[in-house]
Amino acid sequence: xxxxxxxxxxxxxxxxxxxxxxxxxxxxxxxxxxxxxxxxxxxxxxxxxxxxxxxxxxxxxxxxxxxxxxxxxxxxxxxxxxxxxxxxxxxxxxxxxxxxxxxxxxxxxxxxxxxxxxxxxxxxxxxxxxxxxxxxxxxxxxxxxxxxxxxxxxxxxxxxxxxxxxxxxxxxxxxxxxxxxxxxxxxxxxxxxxxxxxxxxxxxxxxxxxxxxxxxxxxxxxxxxxxxxxxxxxxxxxxxxxxxxxxxxxxxxxxxxxxxxxxxxxxx
Amino acid sequence: xxxxxxxxxxxxxxxxxxxxxxxxxxxxxxxxxxxxxxxxxxxxxxxxxxxxxxxxxxxxxxxxxxxxxxxxxxxxxxxxxxxxxxxxxxxxxxxxxxxxxxxxxxxxxxxxxxxxxxxxxxxxxxxxxxxxxxxxxxxxxxxxxxxxxxxxxxxxxxxxxxxxxxxxxxxxxxxxxxxxxxxxxxxxxxxxxxxxxxxxxxxxxxxxxxxxxxxxxxxxxxxxxxxxxxxxxxxxxxxxxxxxxxxxxxxxxxxxxxxxxxxxxxxxxxxxxxxxxxxxxxxxxxxxxxxxxx
Numbered sequence: 009x010x011x012x013x014x015x016x017x018x019x020x021x022x023x024x025x026x027x028x029x030x031x032x033x034x035x036x037x038x039x040x041x042x043x044x045x046x047x048x049x050x051x052x053x054x055x056x057x058x059x060x061x062x063x064x065x066x067x068x069x070x071x072x073x074x075x076x077x078x079x080x081x082x083x084x085x086x087x088x089x090x091x092x093x094x095x096x097x098x099x100x101x102x103x104x105x106x107x108x109x110x111x112x113x114x115x116x117x118x119x120x121x122x123x124x125x126x127x128x129x130x131x132x133x134x135x136x137x138x139x140x141x142x143x144x145x146x147x148x149x150x151x152x153x154x155x156x157x158x159x160x161x162x163x164x165x166x167x168x169x170x171x172x173x174x175x176x177x178x179x180x181x182x183x184x185x186x187x188x189x190x191x192x193x194x195x196x197x198x199x200x201x202x203x204x205x206x207x208x209x210x211x212x213x214x215x216x217x218x219x220x221x222x223x224x225x226x227x228x229x230x231x232x233x234x235x236x237x238x239x240x241x242x243x244x245x246x247x248x249x250x251x252x253x254x255x256x257x258x259x260x261x262x263x264x265x266x267x268x269x270x271x272x273x274x275x276x
Numbered sequence: 277x278x279x280x281x282x283x284x285x286x287x288x289x290x291x292x293x294x295x296x297x298x299x300x301x302x303x304x305x306x307x308x309x310x311x312x313x314x315x316x317x318x319x320x321x322x323x324x325x326x327x328x329x330x331x332x333x334x335x336x337x338x339x340x341x342x343x344x345x346x347x348x349x350x351x352x353x354x355x356x357x358x359x360x361x362x363x364x365x366x367x368x369x370x371x372x373x374x375x376x377x378x379x380x381x382x383x384x385x386x387x388x389x390x391x392x393x394x395x396x397x398x399x400x401x402x403x404x405x406x407x408x409x410x411x412x413x414x415x416x417x418x419x420x421x422x423x424x425x426x427x428x429x430x431x432x433x434x435x436x437x438x439x440x441x442x443x444x445x446x447x448x449x450x451x452x453x454x455x456x457x458x459x460x461x462x463x464x465x466x467x468x469x470x471x472x473x474x475x476x477x478x479x480x481x482x483x484x485x486x487x488x489x490x491x492x493x494x495x496x497x498x499x500x501x502x503x504x505x506x507x508x509x510x511x512x513x514x515x516x517x518x519x520x521x522x523x524x525x526x527x528x529x530x531x532x533x534x535x536x537x538x539x540x541x542x543x544x545x546x547x548x549x550x551x552x553x554x555x556x557x558x559x560x561x562x563x564x565x566x567x568x569x570x
Contacts, residue, residue: 090532090536093535093536093539093540094487094532094535094536094539095486095487095488095490095535097490097491097493097501098490098528098531098532098535099532101504101505101524101528101531102525102528102529102531102532105508105522105524105525106525108522108524108525109522194355194356194357195356197356197359198358201358201494214358214359214362217359217362218362221362221363221366225366226389226394227362227363227366227367227370228367231359231362234355234359235355235359238355238356238359239355
């Protein structure tokens with residue numbers, strides 16, 4: 009079987025297109041590369057959607073944490089504390105079993121017991137809490153002069169937020185937010201190890217990598233393949249976020265632009 | 277556990293619950309919290325040691341050692357950490373068995389990797405197939421600790437490397453001017469001063485380490501996640517004296533609260549330590565404290 013056939017068979021295996029049976033013996037390098045790459049579809053799906061939706065909740069949480077009203081502030085603080093203070097792994101488990109119990113009461117929750125929706129909800133809340141904290145920190149360091157200037161020009165309320173506070177907040181938060189995005193994509197590998205079932209063996213990249221490691225009893229091939237994929241993904245994210253960073257900083261004189269400094273990532 | 281627990285079918289309400297929560301399996305569940313704490317207690321210093329080694333290597337003037345240190349730090353970047361965990365447990369196990377195999381069975385002529393199998397001679401197996409169950413568990417735990425130490429050692433190395441660079445350069449130049457050798461400068465000037473700069477990062481790392489402990493489950497150790505799944509699952513009257521429905525949600529809710537409390541306590545403790553350590557330091561934190569007092 010040539011490698012092209014393998015790509016045709018297994019290229020979209022993780023979303024249920026192509027050959028149904030996974031290879032069982034005589035694993036070729038091509039099969040491992042293709043299947044693990046096919047699993048990356050799920051990692052990108054979870055990461056991209058959670059990041060895109062979490063961004064808005066994160067902004068809301070940051071504003072909430074800085075709000076003057078006591079109940080709003082406390083609520084935002086608690087959401088951030090609960091999701092940042094506990095392991096994502098446990099959050100996945102808890103959410104899965106919570107959705108399982110709710111399903112028996114309200115049928116509405118049925119899709120949430122499968123990974124594509126349930127894990128996405130958890131990742132959405134989780135990244136919103138982490139980015140919310142980052143945005144809150146940036147919000148506090150928005151220069152006083154800028155908001156005062158906005159007041160002097162007659163900006164107020166929504167317009168002031170949209171035109172002055174928010175862009176500056178994003179600009180200040182962006183390097184840390186880039187790290188958060190990288191984190192999030194790495195965290196998506198936990199999904200299929202934490203209760204959420206991989207229906208019909210349609211899993212993410214790590215799911216297939218560990219499948220191969222279990223079958224061949226040789227971790228030295230699948231995990232480096234996985235690592236390569238993730239390094240490429242990380243570089244893509246860094247590049248993409250770098251472009252946004254350039255745009256956010258475009259009004260600043262050249263020497264004041266802050267270089268993106270990427271800190272090493274940690275588990276969540 | 278209690279005397280009235282002998283016939284669970286007659287119990288109800290709180291007394292049922294008190295008996296249920298003190299069954300032998302629940303005691304194992306409570307002990308597994310001890311496993312987690314033990315892991316933390318062993319891993320934290322071990323990771324610090326690995327980190328110190330990595331950071332010193334990255335500062336070395338001998339190029340290969342420097343590359344080794346920097347490579348070790350850099351390799352944790354860009355790759356999901358859970359992949360490291362899954363990788364190292366198998367890789368370390370095979371590595372140990374391979375070394376023992378080379379040492380104990382030098383006249384073994386078959387290849388070690390035969391198709392999909394990893395075969396070493398019987399004497400080289402770790403632990404030996406004849407050894408009691410407890411040794412298997414201890415070996416599994418040891419592998420987990422080593423894996424954690426390697427992964428977190430890389431994080432710690434990064435923090436310490438940054439802290440070493442944060443020590444003011446004039447301090448080191450002065451040491452050189454007084455005729456100290458690089459080794460003396462390192463141990464007498466650099467190392468004692470770097471801790472203040474390293475502490476915020478190390479504190480952060482401690483929080484991350486706490487949150488990584490449930491991954492023990494993936495390494496095959498019978499930890500709290502394992503027991504929560506085991507105990508929470510539906511139990512029918514045929515197999516247990518305490519039948520109940522699917523309670524896994526409650527068990528994991530309890531774990532969630534345990535981790536939140538643990539995080540909070542650590543946070544408060546680290547805050548206090550930091551306050552103590554910044555007292556009188558020539559840093560922004562110390563300056564703020566001085567101004568607040570005045």
